[in-house]
Amino acid sequence: MIQHLPILQVIIPLLAAPICFILKEARLVRWFVLIANVMAFVISIMLLQQVNLHGTLVYSLGGWEAPVGIEYRIDELNAYLLILVTSISTITLMAAGKSLTKEIPESKITYFYIAYMLCLTGLLGIVTTGDAFNVFVFLEISSLASYTMIAMGNDRRSLWASYQYLIMGTIGATFILIGIGLMYMMTGTLNMYDLAERLPEVEHTKTVFTAFAFFLVGVCLKLALFPLHLWLPNAYAYAPSIATVFLAATATKVAIYVLLRFIFSVYGFEFSFSHLPLTEILVSLGLLGVIAASIVAIYQTNIKRLFAYSSVSQIGYMILGIGIGSKTGLTATMLHLFNHALMKSAIFLALAGVVYRVGSVNIKAFAGLGKQMPWTMAAIVVGGLSLIGVPLTVGFVSKWYLVLALLESNWWPIAVLVMIGSLLAIAYIWRLVEVAYFKPALQNNQSYKEAPLAILIPAWIFVIANIYFGIDTSFTVGVSEKTAELLFGGAR
Amino acid sequence: MRLKPIRIRSRAIEILINVILLAFLAITALSLAFTKDLFASVMLTGIYSLLSAAFFVLMDAVDVAFTEAAVGAGISTILMVTTLTMTGRFENRKLHHPKIALSVVIVTGVMLVIGTMDMPAFGSDTAPAQVHLAPYFIMQSGEDIDIPNIVTSVLASYRGFDTFGEVVVVFTAVIGVLALLEFSRKDNESAEKPAPMSQHKILRIVSKILIPPIMLFALYVQFHGEYGPGGGFQAGVIFASSIILYAMLFGIEQTRKAVSMPVVKVLAALGVLIYGSVGIVSMLNGGNYLDYNALAESNITGQHVGIIIIELGVGITVATAMILIFLTFARRIGKTNEGTA
Amino acid sequence: MNFLEQYNYWIVILLMMSGFYIVIAHGNLIKKLMGLTVFQTSVFILYISISKVIGGTAPILDDQYTVYSNPLPHVLILTAIVVGVATTALGLALAVRIKEAYGTVEEDVIQEKDLQQEGSAE
The missing domain is CATH 1.20.120.1200 (NADH-ubiquinone/plastoquinone oxidoreductase chain 6, subunit NuoJ)
Structure with a gap:
């Protein structure tokens, strides 16, 4: 069975979804989904072992070798991303049982779990596949599932947010489709590694340039790069808390993976950075995103929305790292990809706890919560410190590498702007801390208990990871450097 | 000719x-x-x-x-x-x-x-798209799979996994629509309304005559996909349209009595599972996922068996999905108009 | 570059862009979805145009013919059509729920109501 691991990674969650539909009973479905998730997590670890032992794994679906058929291709980059996605998905799911009962009507919980599994399937499929069109198909699976999850929030604005996301997401997917079509037109192939071989022959044509541009814009819509981020804040703010945790921690990360794959492995560093002004575009958009989204975040009264804007600005950092176009820059991006997932999981899970007890994430509702829910609030604060980039948290590590990369390229003014971004993060975190710890509880407030352990423990797993990987950086930095190396090495 | x-x-x-x-x-x-x-x-x-x-x-x-x-x-x-x-x-x-x-x-x-x-110029036979993979499919599919319709060969076998993904997309849409629009009505509310088209005798009779041939045609399309245009997806849509036609003429509640909803739901999931388990079987037989060659002694038989079964899975999921989506929408009409009137 | 050679593609671009325009400029949620359908269908036309070989025939093997159009884009578009209708169905379902919750399917009215709600919440 070992050689089938790459496909099992995807079809176990995939087949779990229709089985859940037959099972129906929410409690049964919950355990079933959890087991499938744990299996996916175990498989992702085994996959990493296999990759470390044998190098890149190639799996031809249907027994047809690529480029005739579709292949799954897993190298270290994919393997680490798979671990990231499956581990976060599993831990988040532990909290789902409690959190969902408060936020979703009983009769819809099964549907939520199915959508969750389908979304996971889509994301895993995107990461494992080596075929450009297959990316599109699985992207749509994950997107449709996320629209569903977002729309299940209990505020009517969740519907509107989901609709907006559907429109922008579909425009993005259609752009990606145009890009893939033009690539196919010029090369006759859909396999990413075959594309990488055949694109250099036609790389000076305007068609390939257009294909690249459309693909890029499409992916950037999906990953909410400023100014294409408009769908994200409301989607994260009004989705059920569990959906927010899962999407914030994984969906944008997978989109960034797709971006990296196509920029570095398919088109190649040469094409992306010498023929095109990619550095200028990505660095300026990244910076703008960091600054603008942070400023907007400061003025938010809905705390989930505040952290959603913070996500937009953090995505800016990642894009900035890619834009630098150096190995250190890419290392910073990879680090931040991993670290940001940890931060946001911790914060949004803790917020799920707040929603569970308080029923609101309006900033006013946080008054006095510092005393009433000390562990929950502490989780948010540690996550916030990590967002700012305080030493001993993971946020510090990735910012450090980002600044290092900028100084290496002698771009100190941009490094200064990155620092300013961190200052802005202090501003929006402080607002929350001030209300939670220094304002007395509102008089008509009843006293709230600590969030239930089922939510608190998963949140604190992430909090501890935030600190652990902030102190012992050897693992994350090692992985990031290796994958950056790999991407710069070209296609194979 | x-x-x-x-x-x-x-x-x-x-x-x-x-x-x-x-x-x-x-x-x-x-x-x-x-x-x-x-x-x-x-x-x-x-x-x-x-x-x-x-x-x-x-x-x-x-x-x-x-x-x-x-x-x-x-x-x-x-x-x-x-x-x-x-x-x-x-x-x-x-x-x-x-x-x-x-x-x-x-x-x-x-x-x-x-x-x-x-x-490359429109319709050129030397364009990159026509000289790399396309010749392989055109020349080899006859030998590899031995069915005339190359599109079916590519769809069901060479790129069978994409098609699996496509079925999952349909399934996802069903889940989404049900999650958004499904509601349980208390029994006393589902009082029988007169069928919407009860006045249109001709329409009713003509449609009643039409529905069985439409279903038959769906089956033809389902099993003829290897030889001509068609296949599970088209068949599923056509089959669903016969039920939809019935629902439009005789009312949603009437249709829900004729077509058991829990069964339709199970079938929608079953189609995906049928497709997926073909892959599992080929894995157990020592092939890769969805490798139909592993399904039977000879490769060609294996391919044929595999394609027929997965097309069946596609057909079942698509037909039931379309029925479910339509009926869920149509049943919502009353509720929405009550709510906003 | 021959003008006529690229004629198909230019019309297809015009089609795509009119769909795209409807999506972003119109405020009615149903109309937006129609625009999306037109946008996507036009992309399908682009793909199918790529597959055409002049003098070729439909890719169904027959001893009479030797030149066939490229079957691969056909397969991709079959998949994409299904994805398209799935998206439309979900979008329409959302529109129905929005109508129930907001009493309208016009973008500007919805945004106005959201602003009011946020104003009153504070």
Whole structure:
């Protein structure tokens, strides 16, 4: 069975979804989904072992070798991303049982779990596949599932947010489709590694340039790069808390993976950075995103929305790292990809706890919560410190590498702007801390208990990871450097 | 057969049809932008789909044309009309930042036009797309899989995993629609309303006569996909349309009595599972996932068995999915109009 | 570059852009979805145009013919059509729910109501 691991990674969650539909009973479905998730997590670890032992794994679906058929291709980059996605998905799911009962009507919980599994399937499929069109198909699976999850929030604005996301997401997917079509037109192939071989022959044509541009814009819509981020804040703010945790921690990360794959492995560093002004575009958009989204975040009264804007600005950092176009820059991006997932999981899970007890994430509702829910609030604060980039948290590590990369390229003014971004993060975190710890509880407030352990423990797993990987950086930095190396090495 | 020499001589006509169809498409798309009546807009969207289906036939994409006609002009149109009965017929006159929108569109369009500069000429047989993978499929599929319809070979075998993904997308849409629109009505509320078309005797009788042949045709399309255009997807849509026709004439509650909803739901999931388990079986038999060669002694038999079973899975999921989606929409009509009236 | 050679593609671009324009400029949620359908269908036309070989025939093997159009884009578009209708169905379902929750399917009215709600919440 070992050689089938790459496909099992995807079809176990995939087949779990229709089985859940037959099972129906929410409690049964919950355990079933959890087991499938744990299996996916175990498989992702085994996959990493296999990759470390044998190098890149190639799996031809249907027994047809690529480029005739579709292949799954897993190298270290994919393997680490798979671990990231499956581990976060599993831990988040532990909290789902409690959190969902408060936020979703009983009769819809099964549907939520199915959508969750389908979304996971889509994301895993995107990461494992080596075929450009297959990316599109699985992207749509994950997107449709996320629209569903977002729309299940209990505020009517969740519907509107989901609709907006559907429109922008579909425009993005259609752009990606145009890009893939033009690539196919010029090369006759859909396999990413075959594309990488055949694109250099036609790389000076305007068609390939257009294909690249459309693909890029499409992916950037999906990953909410400023100014294409408009769908994200409301989607994260009004989705059920569990959906927010899962999407914030994984969906944008997978989109960034797709971006990296196509920029570095398919088109190649040469094409992306010498023929095109990619550095200028990505660095300026990244910076703008960091600054603008942070400023907007400061003025938010809905705390989930505040952290959603913070996500937009953090995505800016990642894009900035890619834009630098150096190995250190890419290392910073990879680090931040991993670290940001940890931060946001911790914060949004803790917020799920707040929603569970308080029923609101309006900033006013946080008054006095510092005393009433000390562990929950502490989780948010540690996550916030990590967002700012305080030493001993993971946020510090990735910012450090980002600044290092900028100084290496002698771009100190941009490094200064990155620092300013961190200052802005202090501003929006402080607002929350001030209300939670220094304002007395509102008089008509009843006293709230600590969030239930089922939510608190998963949140604190992430909090501890935030600190652990902030102190012992050897693992994350090692992985990031290796994958950056790999991407710069070209296609194979 | 006898058509071939005529085809060559009729190149000029083909080009003429091409130009006219594209012009019609353009007119339809533009008038859609200016129509305020949403019912008219739905019709225009349907016409657009039909015209593009005609264009696909001209471009030799018969399978695609079949699907586009069934889905674009059929299912989407029905769903949109059903939605309009709930959301209202006319749209607001106000456009949304029309100048910004126009400039975004123009920039995008110009980008694409720039992209066409270096494109290989239309219809050229030396274009990269025609010389790399396409010859393999055309030359080898007969030997590898031995069914005449190359599109079916590629769809069901060479790129069978994409098709699996496609079935999962349909399944995801069902989950989404059910999660959003399904509701349980208390028994006393489901009081039998008269069937919507009870006055239209002719319509009812003609349709009643039509429904069985439509179902039969669906089965034909299902099992004929290897030889001609068609396959599980088209068959599923056609089968679903017969049920939808029934529902439109005899009412939703009546249909829900005739077609058991829990069974339909189980079938929707079952289709996905059938497709998926073909892959599992080939894995257990020592092949890769969805490797049909591993299903039987000889490769060709294996391929045939595999394709028939997965097409069945596709057909079941698509048919039940379309039925579920339509019935869920249609049942919502009462509730929405109660709520907002 | 021959003008006629690229004629098909230019019309297709015009089609795509009119769909795209409807999506972003119109405020009615149903109309937006129609625009999306037109946009996507036009992309399908682009793909199918790529597959055409002049003098070729539909890719169904027959001893009479030797030149076939490229079957691969056909397969991709079959998949994409299904994805398209799935998206439309979900979008329409959302529109129905929005109508129930907001009493309208016009973008500007919805945004206005959201602003009011946020104003009153504070």
